[in-house]
Amino acid sequence: MKEFTYVITDKEGIHARPAGVLVKKANGFKSKLTMSLGEKTGDLKRIFSVMALGAKEGDPVVVRAEGEDEEQAAAALEACLKETL
């Protein structure tokens, strides 16, 4: 399993557009991908579950990837988070 933490820097937090970007990216991988904030965990392949986390600026989110392409998935998501959020 691969895991990393990212602190949201976007002022609006994970709103609909970046959530859409993340979900699209996540759906390109076979691994199970989740994002957690505090006690809440959401499936990164499902837009409602990502938006429902309600992550805001300054929130540390933990991304976990588990599966055959976990390395690539984690790297791609980290890059994607840095770029959009």
Place this chain on the structure above:
Amino acid sequence: MRELRGAGVFGGVVIGPVYFYAPGRCTVSEEKTEDPAGEVTRFEIARGRAQAQLKALYEQALAQAGEESAAIFDIHQLMLDDQDYIDSVHGLITRGRDNAARAVQKTGARFARTFAEMDDEYMKARSADVLDVSQRVIDILCGAEGETPGLSVPSIIVAEDLTPSQSMQFERDKVLAFATAKGSSCSHTAILARTKGVPAVVGLGRALTPDLHGKTAVLDGENGTLTVDPDEKTLAAAQKRLQKQQKDHAALQALKGTPDRTKDGRTVKLYANVGNLEELQDALEQDAAGVGLFRTEFLYLQAADYPTEEEQLAIYRRAAEMCGDRKIIFRTLDIGADKTAPYFDLPAEENPAMGLRAIRLCLSRPGLFQTQLRALLRASAYGNVSVMFPMISSAREVEKALEQLETAKESLRKEGLAFDEKLETGIMVETPAAALIAEELAGLVDFFSVGTNDLAQYACALDRQNQTIQQFSDPHHPAVLRLIDMAARAAHAKGKWIGICGELGADTELTETFLKMGIDELSVSAPKVLPLRGKIQSLDLSR
């Protein structure tokens, strides 16, 4: 025959069938199903159709209004692909024996509630998106699609009200006119009608009922009436007006490709004012010789956060490319406390018309300004681009703005990014101060563009938003005309050119006055281009 009265927002008579547009007009039955497997299949088919509709809407919005407005249709597609959402619908059908439409309705409401309960205004507002996308599927299941199946022939679109995304669904050549129950002359429908040149009547009230669907009607956008099942006399009168209108229209169309020249040979540049790419398309179709004012505000007002340089560049570049060799003048951000997006975080002001707005805001926030200037400069590599600064009231402001432009150029040079080194710069003359010191200002820039709406408001101390004092307003006030004349003389003395991009520019009663002043360019909204060309061609300044 039934005559309904409302407020006309854009002129012209049309005769045609009513298309009653009622998004989600079907009522979802609570009946349980005997055939859950069949209902699951129906849901999946409807979901696929909804996805296809959303994809088409996305493409359409992208082409007409850009990425910012299109993004919402992309999000809607992802919502319909969400496995939790799909599981919920399937579960309600197979375990709860709900019919497909009911299952979607319940699921939509459930997911919307999750958002509505979140501790964040933005997320709360997203519950509307869930309901919207669910309704789309329900409509398909009920056979009452929000699509436009009835629009095989050009129709009068009748609706309770129209949101931007709803109006976007109609193919433009299938819309004869708009008629809405709600709305005022400044509602979205009204603005849309005016910019597209579509006749419209708003505020028709409760008399607009679904039984009007398919009936023949006469809509009179000038007098604000919608006459359903017109009698012979009404129809004949309407047909007569329509014929005259079509004749006038044909006469205007015949002006396409003809020069903007008076009888005695004086040529004027006839440009258009546009507020987004769709309006730019309209302007080019109306044969405008260029764009005298490209308002950049929409990029900011539609966004949830500051648009990035790349996002802006994509729009500016497309606009420049659409214009080809024709000049396109971009006005830098003209935003203030009265017209703003939440992320700007501007404090409320006692007097926003005279407050921190336009160039003042940009000079106070160099980061914001640099992003836009870099995007505009980079776009200049793809067309005939000019840049102008709004709300100038002193030479110092112009110098500061030009310094900022120079900084942006310098950074692009260092990064090896291309731009037009000969890019023209101009300023808006819309404060009396700018007209009074026009001589000094003319030495700093290549051109002036007069914003007559603000110039009149500031010169006469007459708030243009305040309806109660409009009786004191004189659109042809000599003070305003003299200020324009001063600016024109100053510009020409320095060998610079001057245009008018305010509403007065389209006022054909003043065209002769303006041309005699030596105004070089008139920039007007797309539907006014050809009528103004007709006026210019009818003038003989030598007499």
